Amino acid sequence: MMTAGLVISIVLIVTMALGRVVSADHSWGNYHWARTTSSFNLIVVNSTTDEWDPFVAAAVADWSQSVVLDLVDDPTGSTSSKDRRQCRAPDGRVRICNLAYGYTGWLGVAGISIDVSGHIFKGYTKLNDSYFSLAYYNTPDWKQSVTCQELGHNVGLDHQDEDFNNTSLASCMDYQDPPFPYANAHDFEQLESIYAHADSYDSYAGGDDGGGGSGTCDAPPGKGCNKA
Known part of the structure; x- marks a missing residue:
């Protein structure tokens, strides 16, 4: 069932700029998504154009190595321009879109909507072709890393680290x-910790409509946003 009521939209901006170091607990x-079972299937509505399909498929398969969730590529x-610009997430699902959203300072942005019980009940990811059309970012590793990272946010993960100048953690969440294009062992351990308990209802099963993502910065209190 779905929990109806107040919706709080939370947006996390992902850019490639120097930042702070974050906790090992990311x-x-x-x-997190509410679920009554030890693992669950989360549908990712794929509204990307053909050139992004391989990266979405790889990220979905990567995160599905988790023992607590499977992402399912729908x-x-x-793929209309209007729908990709809005990137409205259906209740109970994640939508992933690409478009030239402009030189906003972010390569990718992930947003989640929270129900009155504090659980995620829909999410979206936008991949910004304004930057990925540039030679520097138009590479398989950049595209895979950003796709992986934004879907990681959609299931409740933050960045492992936000400092470009230290040793790589070999994770797309760094x-x-x-x-780095893929998740690492610590990402999967963190998911196990996040989803270690069962809830009294499922927030990942729901209807056909949902709110959209503006791509603006409206992060949780104390979180802030990282600008290019």
């Missing part, structure tokens, strides 16, 4: 250049 504010998402 849960994103304890946000290839039927609309800021690094060159980027």
